[in-house]
Each structure stands twice: as structure tokens, then as C-alpha cells.
Amino acid sequence: MYAKNLVICDRQQQYARNLLQMFSRKEPGIQLYLFHTLEEIRHFAQQKKIHLLLIGEEYPQKQRERIPARERFVLVKDEQESLGEEETGIYRYQSADGIWTQILESMKEKKGPQTKTMVKTDGELIGVYSPIHRIGKTRFALNMGKKLAARKPVLYLNLEEYAGFTYYFREGSKEKMGQNLADLIYYVRQEKGNLGMRISMMAAQYDKLDYIRPMPYMQDMQTVQCEEWIQLFRQILNECIYEAVILDLGDSVDGLFQILEICNTVYTPYIEDRIAMAKLAEYTENLRKTGMDSVLEKTIQKKMR
Numbered sequence: 001m002y003a004k005n006l007v008i009c010d011r012q013q014q015y016a017r018n019l020l021q022m023f024s025r026k027e028p029g030i031q032l033y034l035f036h037t038l039e040e041i042r043h044f045a046q047q048k049k050i051h052l053l054l055i056g057e058e059y060p061q062k063q064r065e066r067i068p069a070r071e072r073f074v075l076v077k078d079e080q081e082s083l084g085e086e087e088t089g090i091y092r093y094q095s096a097d098g099i100w101t102q103i104l105e106s107m108k109e110k111k112g113p114q115t116k117t118m119v120k121t122d123g124e125l126i127g128v129y130s131p132i133h134r135i136g137k138t139r140f141a142l143n144m145g146k147k148l149a150a151r152k153p154v155l156y157l158n159l160e161e162y163a164g165f166t167y168y169f170r171e172g173s174k175e176k177m178g179q180n181l182a183d184l185i186y187y188v189r190q191e192k193g194n195l196g197m198r199i200s201m202m203a204a205q206y207d208k209l210d211y212i213r214p215m216p217y218m219q220d221m222q223t224v225q226c227e228e229w230i231q232l233f234r235q236i237l238n239e240c241i242y243e244a245v246i247l248d249l250g251d252s253v254d255g256l257f258q259i260l261e262i263c264n265t266v267y268t269p270y271i272e273d274r275i276a277m278a279k280l281a282e283y284t285e286n287l288r289k290t291g292m293d294s295v296l297e298k299t300i301q302k303k304m305r
Contacts, residue, residue, distance in 0.1 A: 006033070008023075008032070054075065057075060072088070073103055075090055124237075124244040126245070135276070137269045155236065179212075194239075227255075257292050265298055269303075
């Protein structure tokens with residue numbers, strides 16, 4: 001999907017939340033937003049451009065049309081419902097998969113042959129971070145990586161102080177067992193050779209997902225500066241085959257907020273627990289107070305089971 005965000009506006013709150021949850025599993029790279037009033041969505045539209053708008057038919061047509069959006073879809077109860085010239089009706093009472101497919105098919109028809117001219121200019125940097133620990137963050141990151149890797153080249157990097165490597169991964173060949181992220185950082189610091197070839201020699205596979213063995217010692221992690229991390233990520237996206245890099249981030253990485261800021265999408269797993277929600281609220285407030293609202297705008301919160 002070419003769009004960067006999809007905005008849902010619907011008065012049926014539980015229905016809309018379920019739709020949002022289902023859509024979040026379809027396209028990890030797209031930012032999803034949910035609103036229930038026209039006032040909320042108008043305010044949002046003043047701050048960010050809306051690429052895809054999915055809105056309920058209960059909102060008056062003239063008011064719907066005042067909301068600026070590249071593509072607009074209306075959830076209707078009757079497929080013969082009268083719509084505006086720039087609106088596409090989608091039958092509400094079908095599966096979320098059906099709604100998603102209809103959006104994709106409609107976009108293909110509207111874009112026509114233009115979709116063929118679109119080329120990949122940069123890869124996608126996906127951050128996974130949570131201030132709440134021991135809730136399955138790494139498992140979530142790996143599962144997402146495996147799904148993405150089924151259709152395009154993806155590299156997983158674990159930047160936690162204690163990654164639990166031996167639990168999640170089986171060791172690869174003896175040659176790759178001794179090479180880890182610290183060796184890759186050293187290689188980049190030396191500014192020599194072909195990075196893509198070096199990574200191909202170091203990377204092991206988890207199903208189709210490529211990964212570099214994490215740093216075994218927290219002290220190694222603490223010696224790497226934020227600028228070095230950012231340089232590494234940019235080089236991987238520019239010089240290697242990977243169309244997506246997943247960063248499984250811990251608290252000890254230098255420049256955590258700056259790294260989150262350069263990510264295309266940030267996933268924040270959480271659980272509904274009083275202490276957990278308090279930590280999440282403090283983390284959110286910390287981002288706001290440090291001027292990192294842009295991180296919140298691209299964040300998708302994922303409730304863990």
C-alpha cells in the first residue's frame with residue numbers, strides 16, 4: 001500500500017476499535033488513527049495530511065467532504081447509499097478482511113498504471129520499544145519480522161542490554177556464531193569494504209527473517225553513540241538488499257528517543273495493568289516534554305495477550 005496513514009472515524013466505538021486492531025495486522029508500515037467525532041478528525045487534519053479516510057455514513061455528506069483526504073471510503077449499511085463524487089462506498093457488515101481488500105482493490109483501480117511507476121527509494125525502519133518489560137516485546141517483533149520477511153527482505157536487530165539470545169535463536173554455523181552486532185559496528189567504524197556483503201556473511205536466518213546476533217555484553221552496547229547507530233541503519237537501508245529493518249530496542253541504547261524519531265513506524269506493546277499503564281503514561285509524557293511528539297504520531301500501541 002502506497003499510503004502512509006489510514007484514519008478511521010466511526011460512531012460505533014467498539015466496531016471501530018476492532019477494525020483498527022485487524023488492520024494493524026495487515027500492513028505494519030502504515031500508521032493507523034481512530035476518531036469518533038468530526039471535531040477530532042478536523043483538528044487532526046490541520047496537523048497531518050490524511051492519505052486514506054474510512055468514515056461512517058452517519059456523518060452528513062457535506063461535512064464528510066470538508067475533511068481533506070487523498071482517498072475517502074464510506075462505511076455504508078446499504079450498498080446503494082448515495083455518496084459524493086470522490087467517495088467510495090464499502091459495505092459495513094462484512095469481515096475486516098473484506099473491507100481491507102475492497103480498499104486495496106479500489107485504490108488499484110483509481111491509480112491504474114501509475115502504480116507501476118512507483119519505485120522503492122528507501123527502506124523502512126521499524127522500531128519496537130516499550131517502557132513495560134517482560135510482556136513479550138521481542139516475541140512480537142520477531143513474529144512481525146517473520147510475516148514481513150515472507151514477502152520482502154527484512155533484517156532484525158536486537159538492541160537490548162540483555163537480549164535473551166539463546167532462548168529465541170538457535171545458533172547458526174560456527175562461522176556466524178562468533179560474529180555479532182559489535183563486530184558490525186566495528187566494521188562500520190573502519191569504513192572499509194562492502195557493507196551488504198559483510199552483513200550477508202554475518203546474518204543468520206529465523207525462517208526467512210535475517211538477523212545479526214546481538215551484543216553479548218551490555219558494556220559493548222554502552223560504547224556505541226547515537227550517531228553511530230543512525231549511520232549504521234542508514235547504510236543498511238541504502239546499501240543492502242533489505243526493504244525493512246526491525247529494531248528491537250532496549251533502555252540502554254544511546255539516543256533512544258532520537259532513534260525512535262527516525263523510524264517510519266514505532267510499535268509500543270503494552271498490557272492492561274495499573275502499573276504498566278502508569279509506566280506507559282510516564283513514557284508518553286516524557287516524549288511530549290522533550291519535544292518528541294513526532295514519535296507519538298507514528299506510534300502504534302499493541303495490546304499483548
